[in-house]
Amino acid sequence: MGDQNKYKSGSIFDMQFITSSISTTLVLLLLGLVVFFVLTAHNLSVYVRENISFSVLISDDMKEANILKLQKKLNQEPFVKQSEYISKKQALKEQTEAMGTDPEEFLGYNPFTASIEIKLHSDYANSDSIAKIEKMIKKNTNIQDVLYRKELIDAVNDNIRNISLVLLALAVVLTFISFALINNTIRLAIYSKRFLIHTMKLVGASWGFIRGPFLRKNVWSGILAAIVADSILMGTAYWAVTYEQELLQVITPEVMLIVCASVLAFGIVITWLCAYFSMNKYLRMKANSLYYI
Template sequence: MTENKKFTTVSFFNSRLTSVISIALVLFLLGLILLMGLMGDTLSRFVKENITFSVVLKDDMSEGEVKRMQKKLEAEPFIKSIEYISKEQASKELEEELGERPETFLGFNPLQASLEVKLHSEYANPDSLQLIEKQFKKYTNVSELLYRKDMMEVVNDNLKRIGIILLSLAAVLMIISFVLISNTIRLLIYSKRFLIHTMKLVGATHGFIRKPFMIYNMVSGIYASILAMLLLMGALYYLQSELAGFIDLINTDALLMVFAAVLVLGILLSVVATFFAVNKYLRMGVDKLYYI
């Protein structure tokens, strides 16, 4: 008798553990997609605001004129930041890349001073850049503007495409989540199908029969949600260790929203799946219980 009780307890624990882990993995993937979707705007802004273009200055421009020009440009609404790169600094940067200063083999420094400009994200698109380019060319001391127009277009197109892909993935994963969680819960309730039938025979109402199953799987959904949140935090910690500054892209409010969504979905999907799974056996005749 004791051995049977122990076996039943172990079996109960194993089935619950399997259920919780299965649901948690599905919720983890769903939470990851939701987090990436909410991070999309921040990531888009980060990428766009780190695309720079160079305003090449004429050699006869004095340092005072550069400072006045830089101060005037910093007041423009489309400018996020401006960094002045002198001829000497440009030469040092080239030396770091090539291992030799250009003066060594040319006898003079052919590089020109420049302003490295970063734009606010809403202006970092080809249409806005055309207008900004015209505005820069009004300055007589500007020699030319250097930027990769094709790269700017590619970045904007890819960011839009990523947004659509993430939205589609979230929708597909939501459907898959419900199916997987539903199948996991059905397997658990399958072993209780004769108990459900017995309760029907003694006059128990459908609501009374459903209640313990609903509570059991709701608690499992909460456990699974907590496990999924821990997995998400672990994934974020790993990404931060591999990609410095990654954590700066994550909005705390967005992270809390994802955790809340994972918890709600864990409970909601478990309860809904339990409702339909129990109803299946409530409607089933005793003769069919032996053949499923």
């Protein structure tokens, strides 16, 4: 009976361990969300930029075979992510469906020109790069014009830049807050054992020997908390992409892998550091000081 009680009191899964793990889980969940939003914000910015397109209007004198050759040549350029050739007939059909009337019926001719719609890689989706691309494309005399919405592109890039700065600042602040919360949780847990720590010092135990069990216990608490937090984050992400398939463009497996690895790393590193510094604090204390903290 005595052995059982001793085993239970020394078990790693005591109430203090569970309470500490729950508190750490909530904080790691917060940190995981920060990492998640930072990474998905980057993916979202790439997705938005790569869906901004511009139109290359082709002269009516250019034959379709030559237009397709031009498209193939453009596809080989590093800035092109995707291109689509829209013939005069296709443009007329699309506009007729959009307007509900056929312009050719009352004009007597097809007013639209053939074009190549180009979507850029995200690194080139800015006004400066597009201006250079426009200049290069217009060297071809069969190009009537290059159309793009400069104001929209500038607005998108400005908003993405501002959101990124806000998320970065938020990530830094929440990281410090999370560290403080976990540190406080662990310090309270070790505080309750301060007299036991002092007793071990009195019998000649080294600091490393005394720290060992506390460090291991808190690291295991961090690992358990990280696993629970990762499970919640993965479950939420899975539900989100199941509900809306388009989110797979933003919430990629790579993002979730980085998030889960980050949460696990935070769980191990932060709990170890907090336990280490808290233990050193009580190891340095004199016996009299233990009663006044």
